[in-house]
Amino acid sequence: MAKAFSGIQPTGQIQLGNYIGALRNWRPDPGSFYCVVDLHSLSQPWDPKELQENTRSTAALLLALGLGQGSHVFLQSHVQEHAELAWILNCIGRMGELGRMTQFKSKGRGHQDASVGLFTYPLLMASDILLYRVEEVPVGEDQKQHVELTRDIAERFNSRFGPVFTVPEPRIAEVGGRVMSLRNPLEKMSKSDPDPNSKILLSDSDEVIAKKIMTAVTDSGREVAYDPKEKPGVSNLLEIASTLSGESVEALAARYRDGGYGAFKRGVAEVVVEALRPLREKVEALLADPEEIDRQLEIGRAAAEREARPMLAEVREAVGLL
Numbered sequence: 001m002a003k004a005f006s007g008i009q010p011t012g013q014i015q016l017g018n019y020i021g022a023l024r025n026w027r028p029d030p031g032s033f034y035c036v037v038d039l040h041s042l043s044q045p046w047d048p049k050e051l052q053e054n055t056r057s058t059a060a061l062l063l064a065l066g067l068g069q070g071s072h073v074f075l076q077s078h079v080q081e082h083a084e085l086a087w088i089l090n091c092i093g094r095m096g097e098l099g100r101m102t103q104f105k106s107k108g109r110g111h112q113d114a115s116v117g118l119f120t121y122p123l124l125m126a127s128d129i130l131l132y133r134v135e136e137v138p139v140g141e142d143q144k145q146h147v148e149l150t151r152d153i154a155e156r157f158n159s160r161f162g163p164v165f166t167v168p169e170p171r172i173a174e175v176g177g178r179v180m181s182l183r184n185p186l187e188k189m190s191k192s193d194p195d196p197n198s199k200i201l202l203s204d205s206d207e208v209i210a211k212k213i214m215t216a217v218t219d220s221g222r223e224v225a226y227d228p229k230e231k232p233g234v235s236n237l238l239e240i241a242s243t244l245s246g247e248s249v250e251a252l253a254a255r256y257r258d259g260g261y262g263a264f265k266r267g268v269a270e271v272v273v274e275a276l277r278p279l280r281e282k283v284e285a286l287l288a289d290p291e292e293i294d295r296q297l298e299i300g301r302a303a304a305e306r307e308a309r310p311m312l313a314e315v316r317e318a319v320g321l322l
């Protein structure tokens with residue numbers, strides 16, 4: 001049972017890719033921490049009221065998944081050690097390596113009005129992880145590079161100042177590590193995509209989910225087969241159905257092979273609707289009682305602080321801060 005840390009930004013409503021690529025693989029093991037990374041979401045323009053709402057609903061989702069029992073759920077900005085360690089790691093990380101991060105390259109580079117936070121973002125993420133001495137970081141494929149940077153930073157720190165940090169490993173699901181957009185299967189499904197039909201939200205009703213899947217872009221031809229290169233749209237739907245039903249991609253493809261896209265999409269829609277309904281109902285129940293959410297977040301904060309405080313004290317001493 002490895003100790004894990006992972007985080008999710010409250011930048012919008014949670015989409016199916018977040019669930020399949022990340023949340024579904026977060027295990028409620030003792031010593032594991034799951035965090036709503038609200039400070040990260042300040043790296044791009046935000047609306048304060050929306051931030052508050054998204055933070056509560058994202059926290060409600062993590063609690064509905066049972067991650068507050070056994071493991072701990074908390075808000076990043078509630079534990080000040082994250083921001084303090086981030087400054088120290090800002091002085092360990094290098095301009096060159098941060099400039100090579102693909103997320104920064106696609107969202108920030110060349111934009112003179114992009115925030116400095118968008119550039120230093122991976123070092124705040126490294127601080128999140130390294131404060132909790134965890135072995136594993138369960139994330140989607142797109143975050144692998146940031147976890148690898150975290151490993152480099154931890155190793156560089158340890159070789160300069162002594163063995164302070166545990167060097168973590170990324171944990172990425174073999175199937176579903178990169179769920180693609182329903183409108184363009186060559187791009188990843190993303191919370192911040194302005195097209196509502198590109199993504200399934202965990203808060204979508206059964207009808208909306210089914211409609212989005214029925215209108216998902218598929219490929220030419222009519223045979224249902226798993227071939228991410230030639231048939232990216234169909235393969236994406238097969239991966240979605242496989243992760244949520246537990247049936248292999250091959251078995252699903254064999255079942256729907258000659259039945260046409262319509263019958264296949266109806267089958268996928270049913271799987272997604274059935275998988276998301278119980279979770280959505282739990283989240284709705286929790287959101288009706290915001291005080292209960294805040295109470296549970298307070299328990300998470302206290303547990304996180306108990307780990308983060310002594311860790312930061314060790315870092316401060318190692319680097320020579322009095």
Ligand code: ATP
Pocket residue numbers: 007008009010011012015017018019020021022023138139140141142143176177178179180188189190191192193
């Ligand atoms: P945005 O695209 O708006 O920046 P996001 O949807 O990528 O946001 P994050 O909060 O950045 O969401 O990611 C939370 C977790 O979900 C990360 O571990 C990330 O790798 C994973 N994730 C996000 N999108 C996908 C996807 N399409 N497929 C698989 N995993 C994903």
Ligand code: LTN
Pocket residue numbers: 005006007008009037040124125128129137139143146
């Ligand atoms: N950068 C991640 C979110 C994130 C995270 C973390 C993930 C912030 N801190 C620590 C894992 C561990 C993202 O954009 N998805």
